[in-house]
Every structure is written in C-alpha cells, then in structure tokens.
Amino acid sequence: MSTHVEDYIKNIYKLQGEREKVTTSSIADALSVSAASVTDMIKKLSDRSLIKYMPYQGVELTHSGRRMALQTLRRHRLWEMFLVEFLNYTWDEVHDEAEKLEHIMSTDLEERIDKALGYPKHDPHGHPIPTRNGEIIEDDHPSLADLGINDSGVVVRVNDISQSLLQHMASIGIHMQSQIKVLDVVQFDGSMRVLIDDNNVFVSRQVARNIFVDIGGKK
Amino acid sequence: MSTHVEDYIKNIYKLQGEREKVTTSSIADALSVSAASVTDMIKKLSDRSLIKYMPYQGVELTHSGRRMALQTLRRHRLWEMFLVEFLNYTWDEVHDEAEKLEHIMSTDLEERIDKALGYPKHDPHGHPIPTRNGEIIEDDHPSLADLGINDSGVVVRVNDISQSLLQHMASIGIHMQSQIKVLDVVQFDGSMRVLIDDNNVFVSRQVARNIFVDIGGKK
DNA sequence: AATAAGGTTTAGGTATACCTAAATATTATT
DNA sequence: AATAATATTTAGGTATACCTAAACCTTATT
Structure with missing residues (x-):
C-alpha cells in the first residue's frame, strides 16, 4: 500500500x-x-x-515539518480516543483504524470530535494529544521497571508498540489510572510481582518497561 | 484530486x-x-x-460491480448518519466529509457504527441505507410537486443534489417527518404555498420536485 | 592508510490516475 | 446517402509512490 x-x-x-x-x-x-x-x-x-x-x-x-507531524499525531490520537469512547473499541484495536482515519480529517471534523470528547489531553494509551497549535506536553514518568520493592503509583501511560503487548496488559488488569504496587523483584531477570488494583500478578521486565506510572512528586 | x-x-x-x-x-x-x-x-x-x-x-x-456500489453507498450513508447523530452536523454539511470517509471503513468499523446508530434504515436525507448483504429498498414516494391543493403528507426524503438546496430546505423548516400540506398552487410556474408543520411558506416548483412525501397509502 | 562492510543514492522501470490533442466512430441533419 | 456535429477512443505525456540492481559514499577494521 x-x-x-x-x-x-x-x-x-x-x-x-x-x-x-x-x-x-x-x-x-x-x-x-x-x-x-x-x-x-x-x-x-x-x-x-x-x-x-x-x-x-x-x-x-523543519518547523513546518514538525507542525505537520504534530497535527497528524493529534488527529491520530483524537481518532483513537473517539473509537474507544464512542464505539467501544479497546486500546489494542484502535491503532490501525486511526492510522487510516488520521489522513481523512478536516479541521472542522477535528474540532467537532475534540469537542464531543470534552477536549481530552491524552489518548487511550495515555499519550499526550498535541493542541490545535501544535504544542505537546511530553510528561516524563518512570516506567514500572524503574520502581523497587514497595514503590507504588498510578498507571498513566503505556507504550502501544504492538497489539499483543496491549492485549496482554489488558488481560492482567492494567488500565489507565490503575493502582500499582511492586511486591517483589526477581534479581535474575528483573521480572516482578505487583499488585494491580487488588490483583496479584506477575510482570516480565520487558512488559514493565512499557508501563509508566505517576509516583506523585518524588523520584 | x-x-x-x-x-x-x-x-x-x-x-x-x-x-x-x-x-x-x-x-x-x-x-x-x-x-x-x-x-x-x-x-x-x-x-x-x-x-x-x-x-x-x-x-x-456487473453483479460484483453492483455489490461494490451498494457497499460504498452503505458506508457513505452510515457515515452521514453518524456525523449527524454523534457530531451535530446538519444535513447540508455531511456529504463532502462522508465522501472521503466512505473509503476508509473496515467491515468492523462499519458494523460498530451501524450498531451505535441502532441499525438505521435511512440516512439524514431519507435515502435508504443498503444492508450488509447489498440489498436496498428504494421506496417510491411522490414529490411535493406531484401533489395538488389540500393534499398532505409527511416528508420522508429530500434530494441532496446541492448544499444550497439543503440549506434552503432547512431554512423554511423542512425536516424528516415534517407535516406538509399544499395550500395553493400557482398555475403559471407550479410554485406553491404550503403548510410545513405550522408554518406557511412558499416553495418553487424546482424545490418541490426535490421533496418527497409519504401520503399514506393512496397515490 | 588501505580495505572491507554497510549505508545511501542514482538509474531505470512499474502501476495508478490523471491530462491534451489527434484520430476514429456514431448519430443527427440536410 | 453524404456531411456535419458530437462522442469516444488512442497516443503520448505528467506526477506520485513504489521497486531492484548498480554505483557511490562513509565508517569501521585491520
């Protein structure tokens, strides 16, 4: 294609x-x-x-290249959000559809969707949605892999590098705003046992590296 | 393009x-x-x-050409309906946007939108939406221009041949399911005075030809 | 510093969807 | 039935986004 x-x-x-x-x-x-x-x-x-x-x-x-990139990213993320909020898509299903839709979006449609969604700041994976003026606030949170025993926080972003990763994360109960606490870290491979909301689950380091948590101020 | x-x-x-x-x-x-x-x-x-x-x-x-046509028409009309129902578009604003979106619609997205809309039978202009299997029921209603004095009915379809026509129709209070009754017909040019819901308006023959009414059984 | 390995560009070619101008076919008029 | 008018097709050409194979740079290794 x-x-x-x-x-x-x-x-x-x-x-x-x-x-x-x-x-x-x-x-x-x-x-x-x-x-x-x-x-x-x-x-x-x-x-x-x-x-x-x-x-x-x-x-x-260049400057205008960056503007185009951010506009496309904005449109992609607005479509993703829209698919989740209005059509019950899950976070692992939205990427490919949004990849096509992002190119078909007039400024008018963009604004209507933005409004219908209540001007969201983040997409379903927690990535920031650039503003209409091409501003983007990249928030810098540690990954779960950076935490140690007894550290805890709230899930605020996940990497959407693959559908199967997203499916896996959903299957172990990870969502935006999930409470997460590290119970145990395996020295050998960095995998960890964590409490997600109230479930005790096991997470490989590879997965942990793709989950980002807000630990409230410190670290 | x-x-x-x-x-x-x-x-x-x-x-x-x-x-x-x-x-x-x-x-x-x-x-x-x-x-x-x-x-x-x-x-x-x-x-x-x-x-x-x-x-x-x-x-x-050919048969498969007809199938493609009806699928494209179905997608176009579902998008139109969607823009109206979810994003507050008016019927004169939907065509161009749907014209682009109709090409970007997986079977999955098509079904989700269909469901979210409650499996609508008609688009915002009253045109029938072909089924998933490529069936279409072309309903055959007389146009307002076919009616005579004191004939009445309900608006069930309008032609979407131009944005300005649609805007004009909206401005004189014509919507789907509007009650309409012919009060007077000008012999010379076929224009007419009609009652739309409760408003007394004047309609040229050119406009009347693009409004279709259900007159309940009889012709 | 020479060579080998790897990345990058150029050259030439494909497919899609357009175009204008010229040639050809059809249809309408006398 | 011939000609004039109109519609359709062919021929040749443009722009976009790809490709492979060959040529050419850069960098890494010895």
Whole structure:
C-alpha cells in the first residue's frame, strides 16, 4: 500500500525523539519500504521544506515539518480516543483504524470530535494529544521497571508498540489510572510481582518497561 | 484530486438508475474528469469484472460491480448518519466529509457504527441505507410537486443534489417527518404555498420536485 | 592508510490516475 | 446517402509512490 507524506513526517518525528539525525534506513524500516524509495521521498519532502536534508547526512524536521507531524499525531490520537469512547473499541484495536482515519480529517471534523470528547489531553494509551497549535506536553514518568520493592503509583501511560503487548496488559488488569504496587523483584531477570488494583500478578521486565506510572512528586 | 475506483462504480450505479447504458461522457461529467480518463479507467474496471464494456456502447455494472456500489453507498450513508447523530452536523454539511470517509471503513468499523446508530434504515436525507448483504429498498414516494391543493403528507426524503438546496430546505423548516400540506398552487410556474408543520411558506416548483412525501397509502 | 562492510543514492522501470490533442466512430441533419 | 456535429477512443505525456540492481559514499577494521 502506498504511504502518505504525512506518514513519512510522522515517523521522522518519532525517530527524531530518539536521535538527532534520522537516517534513511531507519525511515525505511519504520515504513517497510526500500531505502531507495525513502531517498526519493526525502528529496520531495525537502523540496517542500518539510525537512532539512544533506545527502548521506540524514534528515531533520523543519518547523513546518514538525507542525505537520504534530497535527497528524493529534488527529491520530483524537481518532483513537473517539473509537474507544464512542464505539467501544479497546486500546489494542484502535491503532490501525486511526492510522487510516488520521489522513481523512478536516479541521472542522477535528474540532467537532475534540469537542464531543470534552477536549481530552491524552489518548487511550495515555499519550499526550498535541493542541490545535501544535504544542505537546511530553510528561516524563518512570516506567514500572524503574520502581523497587514497595514503590507504588498510578498507571498513566503505556507504550502501544504492538497489539499483543496491549492485549496482554489488558488481560492482567492494567488500565489507565490503575493502582500499582511492586511486591517483589526477581534479581535474575528483573521480572516482578505487583499488585494491580487488588490483583496479584506477575510482570516480565520487558512488559514493565512499557508501563509508566505517576509516583506523585518524588523520584 | 484523484478519484477512487469506488467513486467510479458508485457514480455508474447512480447514473444507471436513470438509464440502462451509462455513457463515457456522463461519467466524465459526474466525476469532473476528462472523457479520455474515463475511457482509461473503464478498461481497468472491465478487466476487474466490475463493469461490462463494449467500446462506444457504454457501460453497465456487473453483479460484483453492483455489490461494490451498494457497499460504498452503505458506508457513505452510515457515515452521514453518524456525523449527524454523534457530531451535530446538519444535513447540508455531511456529504463532502462522508465522501472521503466512505473509503476508509473496515467491515468492523462499519458494523460498530451501524450498531451505535441502532441499525438505521435511512440516512439524514431519507435515502435508504443498503444492508450488509447489498440489498436496498428504494421506496417510491411522490414529490411535493406531484401533489395538488389540500393534499398532505409527511416528508420522508429530500434530494441532496446541492448544499444550497439543503440549506434552503432547512431554512423554511423542512425536516424528516415534517407535516406538509399544499395550500395553493400557482398555475403559471407550479410554485406553491404550503403548510410545513405550522408554518406557511412558499416553495418553487424546482424545490418541490426535490421533496418527497409519504401520503399514506393512496397515490 | 588501505580495505572491507554497510549505508545511501542514482538509474531505470512499474502501476495508478490523471491530462491534451489527434484520430476514429456514431448519430443527427440536410 | 453524404456531411456535419458530437462522442469516444488512442497516443503520448505528467506526477506520485513504489521497486531492484548498480554505483557511490562513509565508517569501521585491520
């Protein structure tokens, strides 16, 4: 299937979060297209001043590229929220649908959905929804893997890297605002026993790294 | 902007309602593309067995073409209904948005929206929504222009041929299920004075032809 | 510093959905 | 029945977003 300009920009934005310069091959991986296709597209994006590009040196979003990325992210997250709130989707079902819908959203529709949802600040996974003006507040919470025995907090965000991870987290009772407390940590592999609301469950380190908790001020 | 296969099929379906064979130029007009582009596309649709095509003889939907048309129509009308019911769109605002959204709708989303709306039988303009299996019940009601003095009925459908027509109809108080009664018909131009719910309004013949009423059994 | 390995770009090609201009077919008029 | 008018198709060309294979840079290793 054919990828949108918006998908390139959105993915460059995401990759940029991790490193400064974004490489051709990392974009190719993210979008599952060939490196040659990325080079092609990169030139067009550069012509449209959405990115800064020096051959062989990688790529960086310009101001207007960043704006497009945040608008697309906003639309994606509003659609996700909408699917959950109005159509009873679960958090593991929304991504693919929102991925298509985000490109089909007039400013008018965007505002109506925002209003119907009561101007939400976060999507169903706890990710911040950028404002209409392209502002985003990235909140910085520790992951469950960072906590020690007897530490506790409230689940405020999960990574939506895969559907099966999200399904797993739901199956052990993890939701937004779940109370969570670490009971025990296995030294060997970092896995842990935790109390989620009132259930005693076991969580691998891999899973724990994708759950973020508000521990109220300290740490 | 680039037109979808689905748009061609949907428009051929609509044109076919009026005549048997659909001409190249009528499709070109409906989609605002050149006749040459239509000929191009027609060959592709024929290769995919969506239409029957004999050069210079026009075009006809096959069974699977008709199925695609009705599915697209169903999705369009479900989105229209959804925009009205959940996001407070008015009937003159929904068409363009639904035109884009109809192409972005998985079977799952289609069913969830259908359910959330309570399995509606008609869209906001009173057009029948085809079933999941591609059945459609075209109800055959007289237009307001067909009525004479003292005839009365209930508005059950309006043509959504233009936004300004829909806006005009709304402005004189016409809605689905409005009570309507003909008070007077001008011989010269067929325009009429009618009672809509309890308002006395004047309607040109051009407008009257686009309003359809249920007159309860008798013709 | 030379070479080997890996990443990136260029060259040339595909498919889709458009276009204009020219050629051809059909239909309507005399 | 010939011609004129109109509709349709063909030919050749554009832009977008992909691809593979080959050429070319950069970086890492020895």
